[in-house]
Amino acid sequence: MTTETPSNKLNIYGQTFNSRLLIGSALYPSPKVMQDSIAASAAEIVTVSLRRQSPETGGGNMFWQQIKDLGLTILPNTAGCHSIQEAVTLAQMSREIFATDWVKLELVGDEYNLQPDPIDLVKATEILINDGFKVLPYCTDDLVICRHLVELGCEVLMPWGAPIGTGKGLLNPYALSAIRNRFPQTTLVVDAGIGKPSDAVQAFELGYDAILLNSAVAQAQDPIIMAKAFKAACEAGRYGYLAGKMPEKDTAQPSTPTLGMPFWHQS
Numbered sequence: 001m002t003t004e005t006p007s008n009k010l011n012i013y014g015q016t017f018n019s020r021l022l023i024g025s026a027l028y029p030s031p032k033v034m035q036d037s038i039a040a041s042a043a044e045i046v047t048v049s050l051r052r053q054s055p056e057t058g059g060g061n062m063f064w065q066q067i068k069d070l071g072l073t074i075l076p077n078t079a080g081c082h083s084i085q086e087a088v089t090l091a092q093m094s095r096e097i098f099a100t101d102w103v104k105l106e107l108v109g110d111e112y113n114l115q116p117d118p119i120d121l122v123k124a125t126e127i128l129i130n131d132g133f134k135v136l137p138y139c140t141d142d143l144v145i146c147r148h149l150v151e152l153g154c155e156v157l158m159p160w161g162a163p164i165g166t167g168k169g170l171l172n173p174y175a176l177s178a179i180r181n182r183f184p185q186t187t188l189v190v191d192a193g194i195g196k197p198s199d200a201v202q203a204f205e206l207g208y209d210a211i212l213l214n215s216a217v218a219q220a221q222d223p224i225i226m227a228k229a230f231k232a233a234c235e236a237g238r239y240g241y242l243a244g245k246m247p248e249k250d251t252a253q254p255s256t257p258t259l260g261m262p263f264w265h266q267s
């Protein structure tokens with residue numbers, strides 16, 4: 001029987017976490033709603049982009065203070081980078097500022113769907129790993145690209161569910177499932193495109209270790225309630241996966257016995 005024990009907590013490069021929900025820090029209606037939503041989600045890892053800094057207004061400093069106040073593990077990302085050089089430079093700056101060697105590597109290859117550039121992603125990953133980073137690459141659901149990333153030393157992969165900000169859910173469950181089956185030892189996180197709690201449940205049912213989302217909570221009509229819904233969905237999906245679902249059958253089978261007495265009773 002498989003149950004959730006300390007030894008099978010979410011493992012990200014050797015650090016363990018109780019929550020299997022990673023959350024973004026952009027697009028919330030207000031800083032207060034951001035803080036309250038992230039707290040309600042019970043996420044222990046929050047991803048941030050250095051690009052949020054806005055020295056002209058000083059707003060950037062306030063944002064960083066609010067993030068710091070959450071007391072969570074920070075996962076810097078390279079959102080919005082379009083070239084290897086840009087992504088590597090931003091990762092290096094983030095390492096200094098946040099004092100972490102983790103980086104969620106995002107390298108946009110196309111403006112239409114913000115698809116990661118698969119070729120430059122692999123090249124940038126190699127540069128960053130050689131520079132001592134622990135890379136969490138945001139990638140497409142391409143099995144071969146994932147294999148290259150694992151061969152370079154990535155212990156975590158973050159294939160997309162759907163393009164960022166679309167809320168379309170898991171567009172290609174077959175491809176995500178193939179990645180799960182091919183890399184049983186790798187920590188797999190569905191990143192981007194999740195729109196509703198049932199998408200999160202589906203990711204865990206496929207055997208994924210975690211999900212990362214931003215828009216689904218930040219752009220919900222009530223972000224704080226939605227954050228709670230995702231917390232519950234991640235737990236439900238994970239427990240459902242660990243429990244092992246019943247086998248499906250093509251023919252009906254009565255679940256209520258038709259022979260004998262359903263309950264013992266005194267005559």
Ligand SMILES: CC(=O)[C@@H](O)[C@H](O)COP(=O)(O)O
Nearest residue numbers: 024164165192193213214215
């Ligand atoms: C915040 C972040 O890292 C995004 O780039 C991420 O991929 C989330 O995407 P969604 O907003 O679609 O959840």
